[in-house]
Amino acid sequence: MKILALNGSPRGKNGNTEVILKPFLKGCMGAGAEVETIYLKDKDINHCLGCFTCWTTTPGKCVHKDDMKELLNKILEADVMVYATPLYYYTVTGIMKDFMDRMLPLNNKEILKVGDNYSHPRRFKSEKPTKTVLISNCGFPGTYNFSGLIETFKVMTKGNLAGAILCSQGGPLKAIESDENFKKLYTDFFLALESAGKEIVEEGHIKAETQAVIDKERVDPEMYIKIANSSWER
Numbered sequence: 001m002k003i004l005a006l007n008g009s010p011r012g013k014n015g016n017t018e019v020i021l022k023p024f025l026k027g028c029m030g031a032g033a034e035v036e037t038i039y040l041k042d043k044d045i046n047h048c049l050g051c052f053t054c055w056t057t058t059p060g061k062c063v064h065k066d067d068m069k070e071l072l073n074k075i076l077e078a079d080v081m082v083y084a085t086p087l088y089y090y091t092v093t094g095i096m097k098d099f100m101d102r103m104l105p106l107n108n109k110e111i112l113k114v115g116d117n118y119s120h121p122r123r124f125k126s127e128k129p130t131k132t133v134l135i136s137n138c139g140f141p142g143t144y145n146f147s148g149l150i151e152t153f154k155v156m157t158k159g160n161l162a163g164a165i166l167c168s169q170g171g172p173l174k175a176i177e178s179d180e181n182f183k184k185l186y187t188d189f190f191l192a193l194e195s196a197g198k199e200i201v202e203e204g205h206i207k208a209e210t211q212a213v214i215d216k217e218r219v220d221p222e223m224y225i226k227i228a229n230s231s232w233e234r
Helices: 015-030 068-077 096-102 141-156 170-177 180-185 185-203 208-215 221-233
Strands: 002-006 035-040 080-086 113-115 117-118 132-138 161-167
Touching: 002 015, 002 068, 015 080, 015 132, 015 161, 015 170, 015 185, 015 208, 035 068, 035 208, 080 117, 096 132, 132 141, 141 161, 161 185, 180 185
Parallel strands: 002 035, 002 080, 080 132, 132 161
Antiparallel strands: 113 117
């Protein structure tokens, strides 16, 4: 099984998103999957022009000559795609959105009806549709803040969203390596992330008991807000 992980954080390996992504992918590799991580901040990805040349003049090929050509090939080879992004204004980061927009050449220009829904299907169909995992984090309490992001991926994946790992109260994640108290507080979280990776490979989804551990709030929201707000003063 090939897993393509896309880190959409402008901080790349140095952000909180990577702290969540790494143990998940460790679990995937432990289950025998082949994993590749792409850091979008290091790639040359232009904005989609909306010219539809990739549907008309040169089907499947974009007018931009940048890194997306190589990435589109990797998408076609992947069995599972992992979108890892911090929450920026209730959705993905700008660089992640550019990547998603530029996947247009993979789709047919014709609109088809599947069930009650209309969409542009993939130009290249495989026997097994690619599964998608969403990983996101934000710096404030309340998983409801991810509702717009989740809806985007439910629609985009047409029901193939295999798992969603959403970490509110993500501010302290980078401090875990150096703070023993935080490390103890999040021990079960990181073990669950590794289990989730293993389960995606072996089961095709995240088990309910694993999801419950991932979703659990570890700090009282009022206490978290107090600490977070005071940090700006420092």
